[in-house]
Amino acid sequence: MSKLLKVILALNLIVITALVFIYPHLMVGPGKLIPGHKQLESDCFACHKSLTGADSARCVNCHKPADIGRLSSVGLPIIKPLTSVPFHQKLASQDCLACHSDHAGVKRFRQQGHFNHSLLQKMTLEQCQSCHKSPTDALHRQISGNCSQCHNQNKWKPATFNHIKYFELDRDHSPSCVTCHAGNDYKRYTCYGCHEHTPENIRREHIEEGIRSFSNCVECHRSADEPEESGKDGKRKKERDDD
Amino acid sequence: MTPSLWREHILPFSLVLGLLAAATLSGDYLLHRLDLVWVGRYLGIPGTILIIASFTYSLRKRKYIASGNPKTLLAFHEFTAWLGSLLVLIHAGIHFNAILPWLATIAMSVNVVSGMVGKILLERSRQHVLGQRIDFEQRGLTKAEVAQAVFWDATTLDAMTQWRKVHIPIFIVFAVLAIGHLVSIFLFWGWQ
Numbered sequence: 001m002s003k004l005l006k007v008i009l010a011l012n013l014i015v016i017t018a019l020v021f022i023y024p025h026l027m028v029g030p031g032k033l034i035p036g037h038k039q040l041e042s043d044c045f046a047c048h049k050s051l052t053g054a055d056s057a058r059c060v061n062c063h064k065p066a067d068i069g070r071l072s073s074v075g076l077p078i079i080k081p082l083t084s085v086p087f088h089q090k091l092a093s094q095d096c097l098a099c100h101s102d103h104a105g106v107k108r109f110r111q112q113g114h115f116n117h118s119l120l121q122k123m124t125l126e127q128c129q130s131c132h133k134s135p136t137d138a139l140h141r142q143i144s145g146n147c148s149q150c151h152n153q154n155k156w157k158p159a160t161f162n163h164i165k166y167f168e169l170d171r172d173h174s175p176s177c178v179t180c181h182a183g184n185d186y187k188r189y190t191c192y193g194c195h196e197h198t199p200e201n202i203r204r205e206h207i208e209e210g211i212r213s214f215s216n217c218v219e220c221h222r223s224a225d226e227p228e229e230s231g232k233d234g235k236r237k238k239e240r241d242d243d
Numbered sequence: 244m245t246p247s248l249w250r251e252h253i254l255p256f257s258l259v260l261g262l263l264a265a266a267t268l269s270g271d272y273l274l275h276r277l278d279l280v281w282v283g284r285y286l287g288i289p290g291t292i293l294i295i296a297s298f299t300y301s302l303r304k305r306k307y308i309a310s311g312n313p314k315t316l317l318a319f320h321e322f323t324a325w326l327g328s329l330l331v332l333i334h335a336g337i338h339f340n341a342i343l344p345w346l347a348t349i350a351m352s353v354n355v356v357s358g359m360v361g362k363i364l365l366e367r368s369r370q371h372v373l374g375q376r377i378d379f380e381q382r383g384l385t386k387a388e389v390a391q392a393v394f395w396d397a398t399t400l401d402a403m404t405q406w407r408k409v410h411i412p413i414f415i416v417f418a419v420l421a422i423g424h425l426v427s428i429f430l431f432w433g434w435q
Contacts, residue, residue, distance in 0.1 A: 001412055009412055013419050020343060020423060028427040031340040044431060053433020097433065105340035109281045 031104030047102070056096040065094060085131045090124040117153035125153070142177045144184050168223035191217045252371060256363045260356065263329060270333040280336075287334035291421070293327030294351075321362055328355045343427065347420035354417050357410040365403050372396045 020027040025041040033041050040046045049055040062073045069086030072078055098119055101110050117125060124130060128147040134140050150161035163169055167189075178184065179193040191197045206214040274283050300320030302308045328351055335348045372393055379389040390397075 001408075005412055009415060013416065016343070016346065016420070017423070020427075026341070027343045028341045028424070028431070048431045050430055053431060103340070105338060108338065109284060 029103060030106050031108075033102050033104075037102060054097055054102070056094050059096040059100075060094055063096075065089060065091070087120070087124075087131055090121050090130075091119050092121045093119070095119070139177075142184070143186075146184065146186050149186050167218045167221075168225075170224050172224045189218070252364055252367050256359060259363060260359060263325065263332070263355070266329050267332040270329070271336050274333070283334055283336055285334075286330045290327045290330030290334055291425070293323045293330065297321075297323035297327060321358070324355065324358060328352070341427075343420060344424045347417060347424050350413055350417035350420055353413045354410060357406045357413060360403055360406040361410060365400075365406065368396075368400050368403060372400050 016027075023042070024044055025033075029041065029044070037047075047054050047058050049058070064071075065088050067073075067075075068088035069081050069083060070078060098116065099114075101107050126148075129145065132147075134144065150159040152160070167173070175194065177186075180189045180191065182188070182190060182193065191202070192199055202214060202217075206212075271283070274280050297320045299308070299311065300313070300316040303311050303313055303316050331348065331351060335344065339345065375393050375396065376389055379392050384392065
């Protein structure tokens with residue numbers, strides 16, 4: 001390689017190196033920043049920490065977690081918040097990058113606008129209605145709380161609850177939820193919410209048949225068409241026969 | 244240039260180069276189709292490792308290392324540089340974000356093309372022009388007439404012999420730019 005060529009090469013590389021330091025956002029930045037961060041575009045270390053990438057601790061220097069969704073980074077009230085309820089205060093940890101990315105080139109590789117419920121504090125995680133409004137349809141109007149019985153936290157639909165698995169709601173058994181699940185507690189039920197089934201009535205009929213344990217109705221009666229079914233492993237039948 | 248030099252030498256060279264371009268576009272398309280675009284981000288790592296591995300031949304040729312069959316190492320150099328370049332090209336995709344990595348990509352591409360000129364074209368073209376000279380001389384043409392008959396082929400050949408003058412300097416440019424890109428990644432990227 002000739003000396004002249006070496007000098008030309010060296011000069012070119014020096015110019016490129018200088019440009020990297022003068023215009024880092026153009027030379028090495030992976031795309032534009034979001035408009036709100038435009039003034040930071042040539043100050044990489046405003047957000048990045050050497051060798052470890054963008055640093056959440058630097059985000060919260062400007063974006064105080066207690067104010068997110070309520071006040072802007074300069075302390076002004078947010079008139080049109082992006083979410084109906086501020087939730088950043090209820091996050092388990094301040095890992096901003098779990099959801100946010102800034103450079104246009106990085107956003108391309110990351111799922112945008114998808115909230116991950118597992119980032120919430122455990123207590124908040126169980127209080128769906130602190131963020132979500134209950135639907136106003138006939139079914140949901142009867143229910144408050146216990147959303148996770150039917151819905152998971154990844155998607156609202158499909159709701160996976162299958163009532164037949166416990167008790168078939170047929171023509172004779174189509175009451176409102178609270179008739180059986182008092183206080184919208186779907187972990188418990190009672191068959192005595194209906195005038196047809198009174199404790200005395202049920203007790204008498206079962207004693208007549210020699211059945212002494214009858215507090216858990218659906219253990220034997222999975223639908224109105226099963227007047228007398230053996231329970232788990234024929235337990236009930238055996239108890240009766242023994243009598 | 245005679246049609247035969249184009250058909251027999253330049254065209255096959257173009258096809259091999261075209262194969263690299265087609266493999267790049269196919270790889271990029273597949274990653275997008277399979278929703279695996281994120282994989283492309285990391286293909287730069289194996290690509291870089293392969294290109295560094297290809298450098299073994301250059302070290303052997305300049306006697307920085309003493310062991311290894313040069314012919315085998317040359318084949319290894321050609322294969323790893325081609326495959327490494329393919330991975331880096333897929334890694335680059337068609338996303339224009341920063342200037343430095345794109346300058347590195349352009350330098351790498353020029354490096355690959357100059358390497359292919361040296362490997363595929365040069366020797367075959369030299370044989371072709373030599374064959375033509377002998378053929379014309381046997382037909383009884385004078386030296387001046389032979390020179391005129393093979394003028395364009397000889398000129399093309401002269402241009403191609405300059406490949407090494409491009410290959411080494413552009414490699415240095417590529418190496419420096421690629422190192423700059425790697426340093427910026429290590430400095431700013433969060434490995435998580």
